[in-house]
Amino acid sequence: MDPPLATWDFSPLISLWINRFYIYLGFAFGISLWICFQIAIRKQLFIFKDKNSQEKSVPKTTQDLMTNSYISLQKKEIFVSGVKIFYGSQTGTAKGFATVLAEAITSLDLPVAVIDLKEYDPDDHLVEEVTSKSICAFLVATYTDGRPTESAEWFCQWLKEASTDFRFGKTYLKGMRYAVFGLGNSAYASHFNKVGKNVDKWLWMLGAHRIMTRGEGDCDVVKSKQGNIEADFRAWKTKFISQLQILRKGEKKPCDGNCKKGKCKSNEHISEEIETGSHAQDGLHQRDTEEEEPFESTSEEEPDTEDHQSLSSVVDVEDLGKIMNRVKKEKREMEHKEEKTGLFRNTVKNEASERRAMITPALREALTKQGYQLIGSHSGVKLCRWTKLMLRGRGGCYKHTFYGIESHRCMETTPSLACANKCVFCWR
Numbered sequence: 001m002d003p004p005l006a007t008w009d010f011s012p013l014i015s016l017w018i019n020r021f022y023i024y025l026g027f028a029f030g031i032s033l034w035i036c037f038q039i040a041i042r043k044q045l046f047i048f049k050d051k052n053s054q055e056k057s058v059p060k061t062t063q064d065l066m067t068n069s070y071i072s073l074q075k076k077e078i079f080v081s082g083v084k085i086f087y088g089s090q091t092g093t094a095k096g097f098a099t100v101l102a103e104a105i106t107s108l109d110l111p112v113a114v115i116d117l118k119e120y121d122p123d124d125h126l127v128e129e130v131t132s133k134s135i136c137a138f139l140v141a142t143y144t145d146g147r148p149t150e151s152a153e154w155f156c157q158w159l160k161e162a163s164t165d166f167r168f169g170k171t172y173l174k175g176m177r178y179a180v181f182g183l184g185n186s187a188y189a190s191h192f193n194k195v196g197k198n199v200d201k202w203l204w205m206l207g208a209h210r211i212m213t214r215g216e217g218d219c220d221v222v223k224s225k226q227g228n229i230e231a232d233f234r235a236w237k238t239k240f241i242s243q244l245q246i247l248r249k250g251e252k253k254p255c256d257g258n259c260k261k262g263k264c265k266s267n268e269h270i271s272e273e274i275e276t277g278s279h280a281q282d283g284l285h286q287r288d289t290e291e292e293e294p295f296e297s298t299s300e301e302e303p304d305t306e307d308h309q310s311l312s313s314v315v316d317v318e319d320l321g322k323i324m325n326r327v328k329k330e331k332r333e334m335e336h337k338e339e340k341t342g343l344f345r346n347t348v349k350n351e352a353s354e355r356r357a358m359i360t361p362a363l364r365e366a367l368t369k370q371g372y373q374l375i376g377s378h379s380g381v382k383l384c385r386w387t388k389l390m391l392r393g394r395g396g397c398y399k400h401t402f403y404g405i406e407s408h409r410c411m412e413t414t415p416s417l418a419c420a421n422k423c424v425f426c427w428r
C-alpha cells in the first residue's frame with residue numbers, strides 16, 4: 001500500500017526550488033570555466049604547432065627550391081613577346097615577303113602576326129607597341145611619285161602628321177622597337193624607296209627605336225645590291241632574324257664607337273656616359289649609338305633640313321619646338337666652342353648656376369605622368385579631352401554646345417606653370 005500523500009516529505013525539493021538560482025549560477029560558472037579551459041588548451045597547441053612548423057616547414061631543400069624558382073623566374077624574363085609584321089602591298093610582293101618572314105619567325109618559336117596596313121588603325125593601336133615588347137617589322141612598297149600603296153595610305157598619312165605634330169612629341173613611341181624593309185625600283189631614281197625611307201624616318205622622329213638599318217629592296221636587277229629584290233629581302237631577313245635572337249636574349253649591342261658625331265669613342269666612354277645618364281637624357285646622342293650603319297640612315301639629317309626650311313619661310317606655331325631645339329643646339333655648340341677657347345668660361349658657368357628651374361622635379365614627374373608636354377622649365381601643354389573628341393567627331397565641350405565654338409579652335413590656354421594667380425576656374 002502506498003503511503004498517503006500527507007505523509008510525503010517535500011522539504012528537500014522545496015529548498016531546491018527556492019535555491020534554484022544558485023544552481024543555475026553554478027552551472028553557468030562550470031560551463032564558462034570549461035570554455036576558458038578549452039581556449040587555453042587550443043592556444044597552447046597552436047603556439048606549439050607554429051613553432052614546429054617554423055622550424056620544420058622550410059627545410060633546406062625547400063629553401064633551395066625557392067631560390068632556384070626565383071632564379072628561374074628571373075631567367076624567364078621576356079625581352080621579346082613576339083613579332084608583328086606590317087605590310088603595304090599592291091601587287092603582292094611585300095605580302096609574300098611578310099609570309100616568308102613570318103614562317104622564319106615561327107620556326108624560332110616566337111608568336112607572330114602578319115598585318116595588312118589597310119586593316120590597322122595607328123591612331124588606336126600604334127602606341128600599344130611602346131609597352132607590348134613586340135618587334136614591329138614594316139614591309140612597305142613605293143608607288144608612283146613616291147606614294148604608298150592604297151592600303152598603306154592612311155597609315156603613312158597618320159605617321160607623317162604625328163611625327164611633325166608637337167602634341168605627340170619626340171617620345172610618343174619611345175619603347176617601340178622596329179625595322180623597315182622598303183620595296184622599290186631604283187629606276188624611279190628620285191622616289192626610290194621613298195615610302196620605306198619615310199616610314200623609317202617618321203617612326204624614328206616619334207621616338208621609336210630602330211633595331212637595325214633599313215633594308216632596301218630593288219626590283220632593278222642591274223642596280224640591286226644582291227642581284228634582285230628577293231635576294232635583297234633574304235639578306236635583310238637574315239640580319240633581322242639574328243638581331244631578333246640577340247634581342248630575345250636580352251642582349252644589347254654595345255656602341256662600337258662608330259657614332260656619327262664621334263661622341264662615343266670607346267666602350268669605356270660609353271659606360272661613363274651611361275652612368276652619368278647623359279646618354280639617357282640626350283635623345284640625339286642615344287640615337288647615335290643606335291645606328292648600325294649611320295651612312296644609310298637619313299633620319300637625323302632630314303628633320304634639320306626641315307628646320308632650315310621653316311626658318312626661311314613663315315614660321316608655323318607648331319614648328320616652334322623644332323626651331324627652338326635648333327637654336328638650343330647651336331647655342332650649345334657655341335658654348336662648347338667658347339669653352340674650348342677658354343673665353344667667357346666663368347661667365348657662362350655663373351649664368352647656368354644662376355638660372356633656376358620653375359618646375360620642380362616632383363611637379364615635372366607628376367605632369368609628365370598626366371600627359372603634359374613640358375617646354376623648357378616653365379610651361380606645360382596638353383591636348384584637351386574635348387579637342388580630341390571634337391577631332392574624332394564625337395562632340396565637344398559646353399562651349400561648342402552653347403556658343404558654337406569648335407573645341408579644336410578653342411584658344412583657352414594657360415601654358416605657363418609659373419602663373420601665380422589662383423583663378424577659381426583655372427584647369428590647373
Ligand SMILES: Cc1cc2nc3c(=O)[nH]c(=O)nc-3n(C[C@H](O)[C@H](O)[C@H](O)COP(=O)(O)O)c2cc1C
Nearest residue numbers: 089090091092093094141143144184185188192193
Ligand atoms: C606603277 C608603278 C610605279 C612605281 N613607282 C615606284 C617609285 O616611285 N619608287 C620606287 O622605288 N618603286 C616604284 N615602283 C616599284 C614597286 O615599288 C615595286 O615593284 C614593288 O616591289 C611592288 O611591291 P608590291 O608588289 O608589294 O606592291 C613602282 C611600280 C609600279 C608598278
